[in-house]
Amino acid sequence: MILMEIDTADSSIKKTYIYANSQIIAQHDGDHTANRYFYQHDRLGNVRQIIKPGVTQGNLANHYTYDPFGQLFATEFAETVSNSFRFTGQYYDSEIDQYYLRARQYDPHLYRFTGRDLIDGKFEEPLTLHKYLYCLNDPVNKIDPTGKWLVETHREFGDLGWGHDDNRGMATFDYGLLDKVKSPWDAKYRWMHFRSRDAIYAELGSAAGRGITSEFQELMHEWQDTYVHWDRRYRKEWGHISDPDTDKPTDPRNIKEYTYERCDITTKVWEQIWLRYNLSLDINGEVSEPSIFNISGAWLSFSPEASRWMIDF
Numbered sequence: 001m002i003l004m005e006i007d008t009a010d011s012s013i014k015k016t017y018i019y020a021n022s023q024i025i026a027q028h029d030g031d032h033t034a035n036r037y038f039y040q041h042d043r044l045g046n047v048r049q050i051i052k053p054g055v056t057q058g059n060l061a062n063h064y065t066y067d068p069f070g071q072l073f074a075t076e077f078a079e080t081v082s083n084s085f086r087f088t089g090q091y092y093d094s095e096i097d098q099y100y101l102r103a104r105q106y107d108p109h110l111y112r113f114t115g116r117d118l119i120d121g122k123f124e125e126p127l128t129l130h131k132y133l134y135c136l137n138d139p140v141n142k143i144d145p146t147g148k149w150l151v152e153t154h155r156e157f158g159d160l161g162w163g164h165d166d167n168r169g170m171a172t173f174d175y176g177l178l179d180k181v182k183s184p185w186d187a188k189y190r191w192m193h194f195r196s197r198d199a200i201y202a203e204l205g206s207a208a209g210r211g212i213t214s215e216f217q218e219l220m221h222e223w224q225d226t227y228v229h230w231d232r233r234y235r236k237e238w239g240h241i242s243d244p245d246t247d248k249p250t251d252p253r254n255i256k257e258y259t260y261e262r263c264d265i266t267t268k269v270w271e272q273i274w275l276r277y278n279l280s281l282d283i284n285g286e287v288s289e290p291s292i293f294n295i296s297g298a299w300l301s302f303s304p305e306a307s308r309w310m311i312d313f
Contacts, residue, residue: 004031015082020170023163024085037061037081044143045089050081068139070099070108088143103147106134119148145180154179154221156260158267161217173217175224175267192218193225200226208274216274220267227263228254 005015016028023045028034040049050062062083065076070087086092087108091100098105104115112132121128127136135142154175155162163174182189200223207216254260 023089027083029081039085039089041089044140047083047086047089050083066108069111069134070106070139088145090145101145101147106144106147111137113147115147117148154224157224157264158220158271160271161220161267173213173220173271175217175221178218178221192222194229195222195226197223197226204270205273208270208277211274211278220270223270224263224267227266228259 001019003017003019004013005017006012007014013031016031016034017024018026018028023041024039024047026036026038028036036053037050038053039047040051042048046064046066047062048064049060052059052061061081062079063077064079064086065073066087067073072086084091084094087099090106092098093100093105096105097109098107098114101113103118104113106113111134113134114132116131117133121130123129127133135144157175158173160171161173161175162171163176178192182192200219204216204219204223207219
């Protein structure tokens with residue numbers, strides 16, 4: 001995805017930003033012909049370095065070091081290229097010294113949001129009742145790019161859906177993305193999180209067959225939500241919203257039903273189907289044209305039980 005910052009005075013392009021999986025990866029000082037700079041992130045998506053083209057030692061343009069809540073260490077901060085994206089990769093408003101997180105602003109010096117939380121908390125989880133707390137006081141492991149809800153689920157399933165990781169790089173899919181852009185608390189999108197697996201099954205197969213990455217990862221998220229929050233018969237349609245105490249892999253009912261284990265296994269099955277549709281490697285390891293999918297082919301290796309879990313109740 002490409003976004004541009006326009007100068008209102010003469011309508012010229014001030015900046016061009018390049019995104020992948022909702023994460024900024026590069027910018028131009030103007031249009032696409034201007035100098036390009038590349039972003040490097042840590043595991044939370046914090047922008048840690050910006051490098052110049054043809055990077056060598058000494059080509060580091062900017063570097064940032066943050067405390068857990070996003071304050072910059074003055075002695076470990078340098079900026080020679082204008083940049084508005086820093087903590088968790090979000091937009092930093094230098095005029096008010098706060099981060100724009102869509103629903104509200106975040107002040108890293110106060111460790112708090114400056115506006116009230118729009119989402120009701122849960123009495124079973126007292127920290128969620130605090131209207132200004134950032135990431136339940138756990139910014140080392142959680143992010144909140146929307147100012148509404150945390151992002152930390154769904155990336156545990158499968159082999160290809162971790163989004164971005166410093167050690168593994170960029171994944172094929174980001175199964176957590178749907179919760180970033182479409183809230184499960186919003187009635188308008190609730191149906192996307194709790195449809196039945198048999199309703200999603202055909203659409204998943206179609207998305208895999210057509211190689212539509214964004215559609216596949218979104219449907220995969222829906223399928224995962226349905227499996228672990230509803231289809232196992234002991235959940236309500238609201239899933240983790242109405243039954244937070246059982247929304248854990250360690251809950252006895254989850255252990256008895258192998259809910260999270262089965263969800264992980266069958267997510268991997270769907271990933272194999274997507275790859276089988278869209279990738280075919282020759283003997284030299286080169287990617288050739290997509291091959292025709294054959295469920296009985298030896299390339300697909302999963303148990304009959306796993307294939308039944310894809311649609312059973």
